[in-house]
Amino acid sequence: MKTIMYLITILTLVSFQNSYAAPKVGKRAAARYFQGEVASNESDVANQKVASSIEPLSPEDHFLTFGFSNYVSSDSYKWGQNGKEENVGKWGLDMMYRIGQYNNLIDQGIRVSYNEFEAVSKKASKLSFMYAITLPDAGSQFPLYFGMAAGPGVFMTQLEDESSLSLDYQLYLGLRLFNVFEKTGFYVEGGLKNHLQLTSDGQLNGTYVSAGAVFTF
Incomplete structure (x- = not known):
C-alpha cells in the first residue's frame, strides 16, 4: 500500500x-x-x-548655407594698374538663403558673399548681393547641384580712383546633404567668382572652393 x-x-x-x-x-x-x-x-x-534616413525638404521649407571660401586662382585686369595681375583674390564668406521653389525644378535664393583682395599690394574688400537659381531643387534628394547668381557688389574698401560698385556673377557646382544631424547638414562647392567694376575699367576673373554648414527650418 x-x-x-x-x-x-x-x-x-x-x-x-x-x-x-x-x-x-x-x-x-x-x-x-x-x-x-x-x-x-x-x-x-x-x-x-x-x-x-535623411528627410527631404518640402517646397515650403527654407534653408540657409554658411561657409568659408578661398580663391584657387584669380586674375585682375586694369585694377589699380594697366596690365594683368595674378592671385588677387584671397578668402571669403558665403551665405545663401532659399526663398522659394519654382515648378518642382529649381530653387530661388539670395546669395551674399564677402571677399577680400590684394591688388598692387593694396587691400580691398567687397560685399555682394545676388539673386541665385539652383538646380535641382532641394526636395529632389539628389546630392549634386549647380547654379548661377548675379547682382551688385559694394566695395567696403577700394583702391584709389577705382569704382566702388561692381556687377558680380558666379557659377557654382557642389554637393550638399540636408538634416544629417537633426536640422543641420553640410556642403562643399566650387566654381567661378567674377566681377566687372561699373565706373572704372577693372575686372576680376577667379575660381574658388567653399565648404560649410546647411541649416533647414
Whole structure:
C-alpha cells in the first residue's frame, strides 16, 4: 500500500511540473505571439529610419548655407594698374538663403558673399548681393547641384580712383546633404567668382572652393 501511495505522489508531482513547463498553445497564445513579433518588427523599422534616413525638404521649407571660401586662382585686369595681375583674390564668406521653389525644378535664393583682395599690394574688400537659381531643387534628394547668381557688389574698401560698385556673377557646382544631424547638414562647392567694376575699367576673373554648414527650418 505504501508503494502504491508513493507512486501516486510521484506521478502527481510530475504532472504538475509538466503542466507548468509545457508551452501555452491555442488561439490566444498564438495571437499574443504574433502581436509581439509585429511590435518588434515595427520597432526595428522605426529605429532604422531614425538612424539612417535623411528627410527631404518640402517646397515650403527654407534653408540657409554658411561657409568659408578661398580663391584657387584669380586674375585682375586694369585694377589699380594697366596690365594683368595674378592671385588677387584671397578668402571669403558665403551665405545663401532659399526663398522659394519654382515648378518642382529649381530653387530661388539670395546669395551674399564677402571677399577680400590684394591688388598692387593694396587691400580691398567687397560685399555682394545676388539673386541665385539652383538646380535641382532641394526636395529632389539628389546630392549634386549647380547654379548661377548675379547682382551688385559694394566695395567696403577700394583702391584709389577705382569704382566702388561692381556687377558680380558666379557659377557654382557642389554637393550638399540636408538634416544629417537633426536640422543641420553640410556642403562643399566650387566654381567661378567674377566681377566687372561699373565706373572704372577693372575686372576680376577667379575660381574658388567653399565648404560649410546647411541649416533647414
